[in-house]
Amino acid sequence: GDSVTQMEGPVTLSEEAFLTINCTYTATGYPSLFWYVQYPGEGLQLLLKATKADDKGSNKGFEATYRKETTSFHLEKGSVQVSDSAVYFCALSDQETSGSRLTFGEGTQLTVNP
Amino acid sequence: NAGVTQTPKFQVLKTGQSMTLQCAQDMNHNSMYWYRQDPGMGLRLIYYSASEGTTDKGEVPNGYNVSRLNKREFSLRLESAAPSQTSVYFCASKRREGLVYNEQFFGPGTRLTVL
Helix, strand or coil, X not given: CCEEEECCCCEEEECCCCEEECEEEECCCCCEEEEEEECCCCCEEEEEEXXXXXXXXXXXXXXXXXXXXXXXXXXXXXXXXXXHCEEEEEEEECHHHHCCCEEECCCEEEXXXX | CCCEEEECXXXXXXXXXXXXEEEEECCCCCEEEEEEECCCCCEEEEEEECCCCCCEECCCCCCEEEEECCCXXXXXXXXXXXXXXXXXXXXEXXXXXXXXXXXXXXXXXXXXXXX
16 A cells, blocks of 8 residues: 655754755555644644656745655755754655545654754 | 634543544535544544545544534544544545645644543
8 A cells, every 4th residue: 555654753953954854655656745744732734745756846945856766755955943843744645546635654853953 | 714623622531431523624625534643653544524424434443433514524433432542633624535736734633642
């Protein structure tokens, strides 16, 4: 079945550091890929998405590129801020196997120190 | 718009007790979902309702029942709570199941502890 694997956390960075959170996936069809963010005490919010190979999703300085050849969708940000501290979830939706329902990775906790 | 609301925010149950988690959305969405979030396991789908009047099992449905009361409301019931059901429960909604690029909107969650 479909699955999503994220890099293990937690990740701790200093403000203005470069961020990469790795995400790889397994899917039988042609999935769409998402990054969701969960701030402390809140529900998940969509951060960015990409619906086909080579698409780049971007929002709030975060970017991720859909790489079909490496089945990856790594999240990057050039300069993190304290306010970026949150849990980040990579997810996929495979129309062929599960309609538009989401399969999530385990989440990566990011802490940014001033 | 309030978006997706959930009640209660926190709940403590004893093993064997029952309870219902409530979820409502005011975005006129057709599809609604219940997830549980456990450390190191991400979110797992319990049940979903693609449209009013339909419900389907997700990845981890055992021990739960759901009711799509109307287009706005989707409740999750634990008939006989077990410690393994200690988790954070999230409700989500989406304009329509089958539209991959549509965003799911999440509620703030219910933190449930079963002793």
